[in-house]
Amino acid sequence: MLVGVGLVTSLGLMGLAGIQLNMAVVGAFPVLIGLGIDYAIQFHARFDEEARKGTLDNAVFMTVTRTGPAVLYAMLATCMGFCAMFISPVPMIRSFGLVSIIGVMTCYCVSLIGMPSVALLLKYKPKGPAPTVCYAVGEGACDSLRDEIPSPKKNGGSNGSFSYARFLTETSMKIAKNPVPLLLVVGLIAIIGFQLDAIIPIETNQNAFVPNDMPAKIQMDKVGRVIGSTDSAAIYIQGPSVTDLDTLRWMKKFQDYELSHHAELTRTTSLTTYVLAYNNGVMPETQGELNIILERIPEQIKKPYLSGSMDGVIQFGTVKLQSTQQASLKEQILSDISFFEPPVGMTVQPTGNFNLFTTLMHDLSSSKDEMTLLGFVLIFVYLVLVYRHFHATTPLVPIIAIVGFNAVAMYILGIAYTPMTATMGSMTIGVAAEYTILVMERYAEEEERLHDPIAAIQESVQKIGTAITVSGLATFFGFSALCLASSPIISNFGIVTPIAVGFSLLGAIFIMPAVLSIMGQFTEWLDLRKHKPSE
Helix, strand or coil: CHHHHHHHHHHHHHHHCCCCCCHHHHHHHHHHHHHHHHHHHHHHHHHHHHHCCCCHHHHHHHHHHHHHHHHHHHHHHHHHHHHHHHHCCCHHHHHHHHHHHHHHHHHHHHHHHHHHHHHHHCCCCCCCCCCCCCCCCCCCCCCCCCCCCCCCCCCHHHHCCCCHHHHHHHHHHHHHHCHHHHHHHHHHHHHHHHHHHCCCCECCCHHHHCCCCCHHHHHHHHHHHHHCCCCEEEEEEECCCCCCHHHHHHHHHHHHHHHHHCCCEEEEECHHHHHHHCCCCCCCCCHHHHHHHHHHCCHHHHCCCEECCCEEEEEEEECCCCHHHHHHHHHHHHHHHHHHCCCCCCEEEEEHHHHHHHHHHHHHHHHHHHHHHHHHHHHHHHHHHHHCCHHHHCCHHHHHHHHHHHHHHHHHHCCCECCCHHHHHHHHHHHHHHHHHHHHHHHHHHHHHHCCHHHHHHHHHHHHHHHHHHHHHHHHHHHHHHHHCCCHHHHHHHHHHHHHHHHHHHHHHHHHHHHHHHHHHHHHHHHHHHHCCCC
8 A cells, every 4th residue: 555655656746747658667667666565564574573562652663763764774775776877878767767766765755654654543463472482692682572582492493393584593693603605605606797797788679679479560570571681771971062973973982892891781772873873874974964863863762862962861771680780880881981081071970770779789888887886886975974884885795796696697598788677787786775774774773782793693684684585575576567568678677677686685684694794803803903002
């Protein structure tokens, strides 16, 4: 219910902001559903925990004052990842970032106000009695629970039945006591991922963005099979007079050279083609002869290749090319244009879809790396400014690792980058920052009470691990709704986003304890060194 209210409110705000629906906006909705559920679950988990220990009024106070700021910091960190998308030259990516920021802020506010309000109105009752077993260790580790809690070893391990809380606590204890091997493995996989990221292809073929069973695409494919490739590369010519004899001679020389030196080009058509056709295959000797021939050519024939006397087009037919091949061909054609030196005053450059999609590929390739790097920088600056403590940088370790994991997964699954999946780096930074910051916040709270890093890690994982798992799985399935989209560009996004959420969840539950353990040991070493001279 709270998520629904948040989404409706987000839609209203997007309407007021004048944001139009597009592919990216549609793709952002399941993302908002997942994150909105996450916020509601975090507030509910803390409220339920506090309601077991005292009154509802006290539970509201503790939830708003303790979990409220923690989730707020996590939400703002998520926004930092989405803010990095604003540097992209692709409008679709910028729209995705803006809609996501509006949505997560709205969902946070609705959950913060709505969850305690609904609980008070319905006179919420905790799901069950306070836990009878505490799996955390360390002096005072279980003092926050209301009743005396026996050790699981003395209690027979809760009759031998499986407990997810016990699994998380025992696992976090093993990781916290021996964090180095895990971090070495994680680091190795992340390094491999960043190396693989450079060779993951970028898909800019517009045919790959539409469903294969779309009637228009089926018809286009039939035409392509009958008449051959329908791909083309258009070259735009602009200058004082495209119909000058010198310009047409240059165009013929350029066209002949391109056809003879590039096997990808199958044919060429321009104004020169029809001048030759209407003059028995011979180029006119004088400008007067050329003008007479131009008058003989019907306007409907000249129109696709000549606009007035200052704009012209050379149309090359090409074989089917991948986006990387198109980009390579474009670079070669630009080099040839410079080599042939067009007539003085003439400008020659690629145009049309050939130029558009090769430019888009370049923009995606450069901007996705820039967005990821900017996301790391924004998160680092944000953590330092907000927490002003050395341990505040700990979430960066699992976040960096998770981004590397994503690249490994995309490479193994054979998923290419598209205008949607190009946002994975910065979006993953935002989502992973939320989970890791929530763990760090609870760790700081428990460490302040217990003054024991290992015990603080165990108790924080015990208390927040299940909530993070539930919220992470909810986000996972929320993102998975994108897999049902008929458009391949959205369905592929629906494959990689749940993977990113899954890695973020694993990073928060398993990698963060290792990082916090190292940080706790380092902090203790600094404290001992600082007090050593006085002793």
